[in-house]
Amino acid sequence: MSAINAAHIAAETEFMSRLIEIRHDIHQHPETAFEEKRTSDLVAAFLENLGLKVHRGLAGTGVVATIKGRHEGNRKIGLRADMDALFIEEDTGLSYTSTVPGKMHACGHDGHTTMLLGAAEKLAQNPDFAGTVYLIFQPAEEGLGGARVMINDGLFELFDCDAVYGVHNGPCEPLGVVKTRLGPMMPAGDTWEVTFKGTGGHGAMPHAATDPTVAAGDFISNLSNIISRNIPSNDKAVISVGHIQAGAFDSPNIIPSNVLVRGTARSFKPQYRDVLEKRIGELAAGLATAHGVEVQYKFIRRYPPLVNHPNETELAVRAAKQAVGEDRVDGACDAIGGSEDFSFMLEKVPGAYVMIGNGDGPDSHFVHTPKFDFNDDLIPFGVAYWLNVVDAELGQNAVG
Structure with missing residues (x-):
């Protein structure tokens, strides 16, 4: 593998069109904590169609897929996306607005899931790395601790990750700008x-x-x-x-x-x-x-507090710079006030969490509000970031 810039992904028109269609489909059918059956069915079917081995049932609706590199290597990493929606009545007026009264994807998890599916397709088509990638699609991030339940159900016993990485959109932040920090990032x-x-x-x-x-x-x-x-x-x-x-x-x-x-x-x-x-x-x-x-x-x-680990944070910053450009990455951002159950995973396994800007300006809206919508233009940034994390962790030059 080699470094991927988001612009390369964005230029793949057919690929991007399919991902946007998936994102809109998930957005139209929001499912709240531990009820993500339709979403997990969609995710599992997509991954199985790529020829991947898929495990289902952790935390009820969790999905984990395995991609083995074509080169020999023992290192194993996890990439995590959340799938659940919120109990909010949507007020966006979008053509793909929620079809479920009182529920909507007001935090962008529809986009997080889509970005990891896009990376899954690229990795399945070209597993030019040494080691194993686990794609972790998690339910119930919003308040009910789906990450903790997946762990209690044996996530890291079944999929023994050496490192784990998470991504969230950055509401009201400039599109594609990546922010992270070493140590405590969220309370x-x-x-x-x-x-x-x-x-x-x-x-x-x-x-x-x-x-x-x-x-x-x-x-x-x-x-x-x-x-x-x-x-x-x-x-x-x-x-x-x-x-x-x-x-x-x-x-x-x-x-x-x-x-x-x-x-x-x-x-x-x-x-x-x-x-x-x-x-x-x-x-x-x-x-x-x-x-x-x-x-x-x-x-x-x-x-618990979300605490990024030193080596993985350094790697995440490097991968982000390759995806979006060196001047668009802040590796020492201010701590963020919201909480995130990826913190449970980081208590068990070293890793790092980053935010990628969803777009700013007068028409942008914050998460957990009736008018929020994940920005489709963010998808290629997320896909490129994931591919660069895998390359930095498992590329042949990283083996050691």
Whole structure:
């Protein structure tokens, strides 16, 4: 194999037309976490038509295909794409808009899947490398940890990768610009839940009640102090409230007996993850005592921090420069606030994760919004990047 530039892939009109058709098909038929049956059927059929050995069933709808190089080599690498959609009503007006009410590909996983399918075709046609490539199509990235489930189901026992790589589109970033960084790139994503419990009562006679709304109000207003007084100013962490539930809309004169507050906590280092869990609970307990109510607290650890490994990050940067040009790669970008369950894979196997710009400008939209759409012009950048990763890892000059 040799280095591939995205422009070479983009110039293959027939190849690109087929990939765009696949991407639009997946986009029209979004499937949410662990329900990606149609998508996994499409992926498996495509890979089998290439003559590849396909394994199905990890995490229910996961698909893994194996491509062996024509040259002798023992190194094995994994390339991962996610397949699931989100519970969002699409509002793009596209000709290939979602046909499923309340669901859409609002994060670009339809494009991630398509890019890896395109790379699969190229690699199957010309396996000019030494070693093995595993193509990992993962369900349920959006909040339910499909990567963790695949691992628990034996992903790395069945497919013992020496390194693993992931790609995501970069929303509102210039088209084709690649960003990554060594070390922590994305934070742990955790969910917390606090329920204040009082007696409730008549809104005109609060002295005759124990009022959980006062405790909840003080709790919400003091959450930000956990960050400013417990996390060093040169580190990053976030606590946000995302859900509040109390009382009945038609009864504003009634003090509710329970107030539920839920939110997210983000942190880049394990010790600060521990601090957030401890201090949110202590704040809730202290305010409950102060206001004479009871409290229940849960802290649910979801995704660990995504931490890129040194050798693989260096290789990813090199592969990206070959794909998009040296001046369009930022190998030391700022950390990103969102979380990603590829972090589970990077806890088990060395690897690297990159973002490739989806396009900026006035018509661009951020992920997880009703108007977001993966940019078809990004496909050749992703395909070229994947091919260059394989060449850098398993090309004959890389064998050693």
